[in-house]
Amino acid sequence: MALVASLGVEGHPASPTVPSMVDWLADTRASYDTVAQSYADQLRDALAERPYLRGALVTFAGLVGAGPVADIGCGPGHVTGHLHSLGVPVRGIDLSPAMVEIARENHPGIRFDVGSMTDLRIDGGLAGVLAWWSLIHVPDDEVPGVLSGFRRVLRDGGVVMVGFHTGDSVHLKTAGYGGHPMKVNVHHRPPERVKDWLTAAGFAVEAELLMEPGQAVVFARRAEACPASRSTVARSVEAVSQEPPTQPTLGRAR
Numbered sequence: 282m283a284l285v286a287s288l289g290v291e292g293h294p295a296s297p298t299v300p301s302m303v304d305w306l307a308d309t310r311a312s313y314d315t316v317a318q319s320y321a322d323q324l325r326d327a328l329a330e331r332p333y334l335r336g337a338l339v340t341f342a343g344l345v346g347a348g349p350v351a352d353i354g355c356g357p358g359h360v361t362g363h364l365h366s367l368g369v370p371v372r373g374i375d376l377s378p379a380m381v382e383i384a385r386e387n388h389p390g391i392r393f394d395v396g397s398m399t400d401l402r403i404d405g406g407l408a409g410v411l412a413w414w415s416l417i418h419v420p421d422d423e424v425p426g427v428l429s430g431f432r433r434v435l436r437d438g439g440v441v442m443v444g445f446h447t448g449d450s451v452h453l454k455t456a457g458y459g460g461h462p463m464k465v466n467v468h469h470r471p472p473e474r475v476k477d478w479l480t481a482a483g484f485a486v487e488a489e490l491l492m493e494p495g496q497a498v499v500f501a502r503r504a505e506a507c508p509a510s511r512s513t514v515a516r517s518v519e520a521v522s523q524e525p526p527t528q529p530t531l532g533r534a535r
């Protein structure tokens with residue numbers, strides 16, 4: 282498989298002007314293609330042993346109501362399938378074609394597409410975005426853009442739920458899920474940093490769940506106005522108020 286193929290969600294092919302995949306995306310994709318089957322085998326029943334994560338999914342299902350929802354970085358679709366079983370209209374998107382193939386096989390009633398959270402090609406109007414342990418592979422300087430993309434595809438009041446490793450480090454994972462070769466950066470982040478990024482991207486953080494050892498889930502809601510657009514308005518108002526007062530032109534009809 283060519284690692285530098287340009288990305289496109291199926292049904293929305295990448296335009297010829299889209300540049301080739303950058304190295305970290307290509308490496309992440311190749312890594313998860315390599316481990317897809319063993320990851321699926323090892324994680325198939327993971328939720329059964331994680332009551333707090335199941336609880337978070339029940340809360341999320343209540344918040345998003347009739348959906349629709351996208352599970353972004355869905356892997357083999359076990360969490361997507363769980364949400365579906367809770368009655369949530371959900372689709373999955375993942376960078377790795379091998380993961381998507383397994384997800385489709387395991388959950389034939391759910392739509393899964395290949396795509397990257399760095400270039401989301403889905404229509405807006407979602408009630409929810411789920412990104413569990415997938416943002417962990419995105420470099421810090423790309424996270425604000427990814428979160429803006431989440432905001433764009435959500436409707437006002439829509440909910441994003443992010444799951445991640447806590448800490449403050451990044452390490453290169455070179456093998457995993459049964460010793461298969463991988464080349465992927467794994468970021469551990471302080472919840473405060475993730476919450477600050479969400480706020481800056483136009484979300485109101487509403488809740489967080491901290492789990493030992495070193496895991497967190499944060500819930501945030503798309504705010505009506507993005508701080509960036511508010512500050513643009515504020516800057517314009519400030520600029521106008523600082524302009525020298527114009528002299529009234531007397532005696533001229535307006």
Ligand SMILES: C[S@@+](CC[C@H](N)C(=O)[O-])C[C@H]1O[C@@H](n2cnc3c(N)ncnc32)[C@H](O)[C@@H]1O
Pocket residue numbers: 306309310313324353354355356357360374375376377380396397398399412413414415416418419
């Ligand atoms: C650790 S797995 C998590 C899978 C699933 N969300 C879960 O909770 O088990 C990380 C997943 O994120 C996907 N991923 C990594 N970078 C991505 C990106 N830029 N866009 C979409 N998916 C991505 C990987 O292919 C992989 O399936």
